[in-house]
Amino acid sequence: MAVVRFLLALAAAALLHLLGSRISGHFPVVVDLFLVVALWAARSGHLTAAIAAGSAAGLVTDALTGGPFGLYAFADTIVAYATAFAARRLVIERAFGVFLLHAMAVAVQQAVILGLLRALSAGPSLPGLTFVGFRMLATGALGTLAAVGARRLERRWGRYRRGRRSKLRIGS
Amino acid sequence: MTGSGSGERRSGWLLVLALAAHLILLASQVGSRSGGTRLESWLLGALGPIAGAVDLTGDTLGGVGRAISTQGRLREENRQLESRVEQLERRLSALHGVEGDYARLAEAVDYARGLEVALRVADVVHADLESGQRLLVLRVEGERATIDQPVVTEQGLIGRVVIAQGPWAKVQVITDSSASVGAMIERTRRQGLVRGSPSGELELDFVPLQEDVRVGDRIVTAGIDGIYPRGLPVGFVVDVRPGEDLFHRIRVAPSVDFGRLDHVYLLEAGRVPEAILGAEVGDGGR
Numbered sequence: 001m002a003v004v005r006f007l008l009a010l011a012a013a014a015l016l017h018l019l020g021s022r023i024s025g026h027f028p029v030v031v032d033l034f035l036v037v038a039l040w041a042a043r044s045g046h047l048t049a050a051i052a053a054g055s056a057a058g059l060v061t062d063a064l065t066g067g068p069f070g071l072y073a074f075a076d077t078i079v080a081y082a083t084a085f086a087a088r089r090l091v092i093e094r095a096f097g098v099f100l101l102h103a104m105a106v107a108v109q110q111a112v113i114l115g116l117l118r119a120l121s122a123g124p125s126l127p128g129l130t131f132v133g134f135r136m137l138a139t140g141a142l143g144t145l146a147a148v149g150a151r152r153l154e155r156r157w158g159r160y161r162r163g164r165r166s167k168l169r170i171g172s
Numbered sequence: 173m174t175g176s177g178s179g180e181r182r183s184g185w186l187l188v189l190a191l192a193a194h195l196i197l198l199a200s201q202v203g204s205r206s207g208g209t210r211l212e213s214w215l216l217g218a219l220g221p222i223a224g225a226v227d228l229t230g231d232t233l234g235g236v237g238r239a240i241s242t243q244g245r246l247r248e249e250n251r252q253l254e255s256r257v258e259q260l261e262r263r264l265s266a267l268h269g270v271e272g273d274y275a276r277l278a279e280a281v282d283y284a285r286g287l288e289v290a291l292r293v294a295d296v297v298h299a300d301l302e303s304g305q306r307l308l309v310l311r312v313e314g315e316r317a318t319i320d321q322p323v324v325t326e327q328g329l330i331g332r333v334v335i336a337q338g339p340w341a342k343v344q345v346i347t348d349s350s351a352s353v354g355a356m357i358e359r360t361r362r363q364g365l366v367r368g369s370p371s372g373e374l375e376l377d378f379v380p381l382q383e384d385v386r387v388g389d390r391i392v393t394a395g396i397d398g399i400y401p402r403g404l405p406v407g408f409v410v411d412v413r414p415g416e417d418l419f420h421r422i423r424v425a426p427s428v429d430f431g432r433l434d435h436v437y438l439l440e441a442g443r444v445p446e447a448i449l450g451a452e453v454g455d456g457g458r
Contacts, residue, residue: 014219018226018298025431028300047183051190058194063215065300066307066348070197077194081187085180120198 002044006053009037010060017064030134032106034061036143038076039105040150042083043092054080068120075112079105095144102143103136110135213337216309220297220340223309227297231434289401290440294323294341296433306345306368306430307334312438317341320399322439328405328427329353329393330436343436346406347372347426354397355406357383358390366391366406366424374407376422383420385412391424401439 013033020027034057041053057080058073065072083105086092092101110132197209239246294317298309308330310317316336323330323343331351335342344351347368355366355376364379376391389409395402407424415421 011222014222015226018223019230021298021300022226022230025299025301047180048186051183051187055190055194059211059215060219063212063219064298064309066344067350068198068201069209069212070194070201074191074194074198077187077190081183116198 002041002049006037006041006056009040010034010057013037013057014060014064028065029131030138031142032061032109032135032139033142034058034072035076035079035105035109035139036102036146038080039083039102039143040146042080043087043101043147045084045087047081047084047088050080050084051077054078067117071113071116072109074116075109078112079109082108095148098147099140099144103140106136106139107132213335216335216340216342217337220309220311220337223298223340224295224311227295227311291324291437292440294436294438296436297340299430299433301345301347301372301430306348306372308343308345308433308436310341310343310436310438311339312336312341313339317438322400322404323436324404324439325428325433325436327429328407329400330428330430330433332399333438341438345430347374347430352397353400353406354394355391356394357385357409358392359386360384360389363394363396364422372430373410374424374426376409376424377419379420379422381414381418381420385409385420385422387412390427 013036017028017033020031020033038050038053038057042050044050054077055073058076059070061072061076062069083101086101092098197211200209292312292314294310294312296308297311300307308323310323310333316338317333319333319336321333321341323332329346331343331345331348333341334344345368346353346366349368349370351368353366354363356363357376357379360383362379362383362385364376366374366376369375374391379385387409391406391408393400393402393404393406405427407426409422410425411423413421
């Protein structure tokens with residue numbers, strides 16, 4: 001079930017990424033929806049799932065961007081693993097904490113990509129600090145919104161199911 | 173606690189394995205000019221239809237909106253275009269005469285003509301032109317695109333196909349920071365190498381300081397890299413400065429407005445055979 005949910009979230013992220021790119025060319029530069037999905041999976045604290053989620057989300061990002069294939073997969077795997085590792089020790093539920101987590105994840109991801117590009121080629125494309133700042137803010141805000149939204153949805157779904165069960169009991 | 177510790181150790185090893193696999197994937201592409209990995213092709217094939225659907229929806233909605241708001245302007249434009257077509261048809265018939273003269277002269281001096289080039293239209297379904305690595309995803313009707321196939325518009329050169337999967341093709345744009353094109357200054361025929369940069373501008377390298385280069389000079393493909401045929405517009409010089417190592421530092425603005433791409437053309441040029449490109453000097457006759 002968790003795998004299906006993750007794949008659906010990844011497909012939704014791909015759809016939004018493509019829609020966003022069509023509306024504005026800046027969209028894929030300032031928002032990383034795939035990282036949001038990877039972090040959402042990693043926040044469960046399950047390390048193996050985090051590695052798989054980071055790899056899958058990164059590979060989809062790589063397929064929709066230029067550059068060496070596997071670059072984002074490498075970076076997102078590290079970020080997702082670190083997030084899952086942190087989630088086993090800390091409870092990250094508050095909106096500010098979630099925001100901070102996403103913003104830090106973007107910073108780490110960009111640092112890893114920069115390091116890899118340096119190692120792979122002589123003249124890597126260095127992301128500007130402003131660009132990284134925007135990406136941290138936008139992805140952080142979107143990640144927070146997604147986390148809060150998902151929590152509300154889960155609560156509503158739980159209430160709906162409880163209500164349905166009680167109705168069934170009355171009926172029987 | 174011990175169970176959790178061993179679980180963490182196990183997933184730690186799994187992380188090392190996953191990272192090693194990604195590194196091998198990355199390392200396999202360094203210095204390679206082949207059409208990407210099988211996994212990348214597969215992912216492009218899976219994501220291509222989503223990109224196509226998004227593009228189609230956008231086109232339909234945008235088209236209806238535009239048609240309503242610009243009906244009057246379209247009529248006026250149509251009238252202007254009709255008169256322009258008439259002028260161009262007259263010019264074309266004059267050029268047919270020149271072409272005939274050229275063919276006769278070429279035949280008389282037994283001149284080996286350049287590669288025959290045909291065009292095939294392709295739809296742009298996704299564009300990432302803002303990040304350092306710039307790319308387009310195309311939907312190609314009919315026969316599938318081939319690796320390294322040049323992609324152009326009416327304005328000039330776009331780039332080359334790097335991955336083809338079914339009707340989908342991934343194109344490396346010339347402004348990509350890892351792209352390079354064999355090019356020359358049209359006025360002086362001096363050859364150099366046009367490279368992309370993170371800022372989206374192009375740079376023409378390896379033009380000696382003693383060479384005359386002027387702002388506004390047109391840069392076209394030189395036909396020396398085995399990918400692009402000669403004479404495709406690449407851009408024009410916007411800045412010339414003395415650089416390091418006895419070469420000019422030349423900034424080139426692309427001739428194509430990459431922000432307005434909705435369709436492009438694949439060049440069906442006869443490529444120089446790999447056997448000739450890879451042959452060592454002295455191989456001839458053996």
